[in-house]
Amino acid sequence: MTAEPALSSSPDDDPGTRSGAVVELEHLTKRYGPSSTPPAVNNLSLTIPAGEICVLVGPSGCGKTTTMKMINRLVEPTGGRVLIDGEDVAGLPAVELRRRIGYVIQQVGLFPHLTVADNTAVVPTLLRWPAPRIRARVDELLDLVGLEPAAYRDRYPAELSGGERQRIGVARALAADPPVMLMDEPFGAVDPIRRDRLQNEFLRLQARVRKTIVFVTHDVDEAIKMADQIAILQVGGVLAQYDTPEAILAQPASEFVEHFVGADRGLKRLSLGRVRDLPLLEPVLARSGETAAEVQRRLDAAEVDYALLVDARNRPVGWIEAGQLGDGEVRDGRLPEDLAMPGAPLLMPESTLRDALSAMLGSSVQLGAVVDEHDQVIGLISVDQIAQLMRRAPDDA
Amino acid sequence: MGAGKRRRLMDLLSSFLAWLTDASHWTGDTGIPVRVGEHLLISGIPLLVAIVVALPVGLFIGHTGKGALLAVSLGNIGRALPSLGILGIILPLTLPLTAGTDIPLGLPPSLIALFALALPPIITNCHVGIREVDRDLIEAARGMGMRETQVLTRVELPLATPVILAGIRTSAVQVVATATLGAVLGIGGLGRYILDGISQHDDGQLITGAVLVALLAILTELGFAALQRASVSPGLRSTGDRAYEVAGQAPRPPA
């Protein structure tokens, strides 16, 4: 194992983590009972390229979690084998193997009696790293998952929000820099709005660390969003299709797959596109304290109906409609903050177009504010842009 | 176990059986039936009085929630009081009552101490048992127009009965056990055999007393346990009456 390089401050720099390893499943079979019982996982073979996210998805009873647990041997296979970078996992003591594989579960499972720092340091501690190295690593990891080390290090899990716990869970899994991470419905217990954000952050993180990730979910949309490769399993642990999300949506291999991904495949394909793929529109920004007339002038110049009210740090507050500015008492006065209609949907460059569309359709204004990781506005997208995209690429199924 | 030790145990067993089966120990004022009867009376009377006093108090606290702190702290304080200490503390206070009468001077303090020991578990369990009844049920009962007394007697009491009986069981076993200590104050009951056995170096009498007291305590425990199980509403039994057996009660202190 190489020493950890110093933490780099720029997000573009590789923080120096070891990148992923190839994971191969060969004729993997699991039966819970004698050979006459139907298998939970049946002769499953697939190769996961190094540094990619492979999502195992399927209805309940399809053996996706069982398959994942055979990789870190929480479940021992009845037949077949698992190779990581060509090495059979059965050749290592299970405990040692698990310390080399990151593991994130839906309920997170943070240890309630340990601080955030100690939770994050669990595997390095098991591996008996020297204390200064552990301390440095913990701070590096907290930074990596977007939590200020000084503010979070000494807190206990009971003092964290659900999203913060999930981030610590990811940091803990990354602690010993494992080439492979297993994630079992990691965002399943988080509410939809936070889930979208956690997914986006995780994708951003993965772009830096390039681990090989096996990700289990029952949610097709999450699979399409997160995956480089999707393995669709059907009941009995049979592999129905293993391909990129694009290929699965374009050419479902069977009726089962077609059914499973759903009738709205045209809409689902929107999950393939990201907000960052669209040309961002220039917003008309307004700040509280400005006069209505000034804002009106800018709206007229841009020929748009809505201005985005932002706070001092350019974070969106809400929409202001051109019509509101004409009202008698507002016209000559300063903009009051409560004039804005709240609920401008906040989108991130990583958000899928599908999520963006449903967020915008759910709000009163058919525009979405795109923000960076500090929640500062970088542009707008509109419902029209997405609609045009759909018209240009009609569903070819 | 060495041969010597085994011999010793055999000797003890035979002296126990000899004492137990000696016909003269089954008749007269100090015979086994009389001692058992005394023990049951000394335990039973304070227990009954305690039930009569504690039930209304406990039900009131449970239903209204008033005095809940009292109910909880009673249980904790009861545990810290050494039963022998209570006997000793009461004795000087009742001495003037018995002076110049035929009443054994140890009897009033024993009865009062046992009564006092029996109160806390019953009050605490009444409170806990009623408080654990699902609040939605009580809301529903009120919503259907039940009066407060009806809520108590038709909903809270039937559901809390197993827990309340568990409290009475705790009290009963504790009273039966502590009644043994009355012998220290010179009154009857099975504790006599133990103390007399010690002072007379009579192993047979000592063991007979200990075995009979232990049996009486265990039978009391089992009897009330059966009663408690039988009191669980059939509608709740499928959900496992174990929950009701352990509900909310710290184990009683041994006495």
Add this chain to the structure above:
Amino acid sequence: MTPDEPLIDFDWVARNLDEIARRLGEHLVMTGIAVVVGFLISFALALAIRRSRRLYGPILAVSGVLYTIPSLALFALLIPITGLSLLSAEIALVSYTVLILVRNIVAGLESVPADVTEAAIGMGFTPLERLRRIELPLAVPVIVAGLRIATVTTVGLVTVTSLIGQGGLGYFIVVVGIRDFFPTPIYIGAGLSIVLALAADVALLGIQRALTPWARASGAA
């Protein structure tokens, strides 16, 4: 004893301060031995139960029967075997702690949430590491709760051992007080026994708080 006698004879207290201190110390030592030995036995039993769940029923049944036997009867049964000795007293005192402690240690070790256990196994904890680093620390509140009950109970029971020639503060109640109809030693013995029980309870609670800073965090969140 006459009605106009003072409730507590302070002359007696002053004359017997040394004896009071000695009996108090004896009481503390007898309680300590019983709780420590009882804890070690119970801990071993709880570990055995953790390995083989089938043992739980029989162990609870046996310790439950022991618990039900009145203390004087249990002391009495031991006298012919181990005599009017400290050993007889401690055997009985220890056996009374086992039911409470086994129950609480097992419940404590089992109180670890399923997701925490799964995460620990998934991260490569050996069973021993799991016990030491996760199950034991998380069990501390429940185990200490058991220790508190066991300790308070034992403090009270030690007074009864005065009937078999031991007894710590019970000596004042039985030997000096009741036999001589002299109330002062009774009040002193019973009062100090209660104070000792409450002090031990508070001390254990303090230890628990010190050991479980994380348990306070949930209130602050």
